[in-house]
Amino acid sequence: MIEVKDVYKKFGRKPVLKGVSFTAEKGKITALIGINGVGKTTIMNAIMALTPINKGEILINGEKLHKGSFEKITFIPDAITMLPSMKIKDAMQFMDDFYDSWNQERANELLSFFRLKESDKIADLSKGNTAKVNLLLGLALDVDFLLMDEPFSGIDIFSREQIAEVFTSHLIEDRGVIITTHEINDIEHLLDKVVLLDNGVVLKEFNTEEMREKEGKSVIDVMREVYRS
């Protein structure tokens, strides 16, 4: 489980996170949702220890992030900054050399699923195909938790559907996923839990199935209620 406990973060004098708490479990997809600038990426960065927090605690399977944690958790950022000068096959080799958890079989499956060619240079790919490579490099790691920041950003509807399909086929198994997205419609049916953020705090955290069954509300219905009140 990932436990984010009462996390505070300021940039200069500007408070961005003001006591954020939520959990994300293995085998489930948890979505962090909120308007631009609410602090979703900051939370992802804090979980990965890419940005220091001012107060609070973040635990992964009950432990603070340490060197060994990077074999348990991986982050797929929204812009591929990794390995642009490489061909896809060299990027895969790099990942294999770097991570014990690299799973080449899964990488090959994803490569053919996305119809990517391993001889293609990453820098020459379209935005959608770059996002797919990004996803492939993250998903082919056998980790417990996967953090994905805006995997649908700037991607056409067909590629979005393809990526959403990967969520069900390759992603979950017994892994835990935290995703940030503005494209709720595409993946609402895949989400197990939603964390709605605003103004540096969690406004509401709910289980999507329970919400549907007990209150007959979709994620969008709850968002309308929470953000318009």
Ligand SMILES: Nc1ncnc2c1ncn2[C@@H]1O[C@H](COP(=O)(O)OP(=O)(O)OP(=O)(O)O)[C@@H](O)[C@H]1O
């Ligand atoms: N390194 C930084 N230095 C100063 N301010 C920052 C830094 N990183 C983020 N911020 C500010 O923190 C706030 C939250 O940013 P963040 O990127 O976490 O939001 P977000 O919810 O992911 O937004 P979006 O939906 O647009 O991706 C913003 O006001 C942003 O300008």
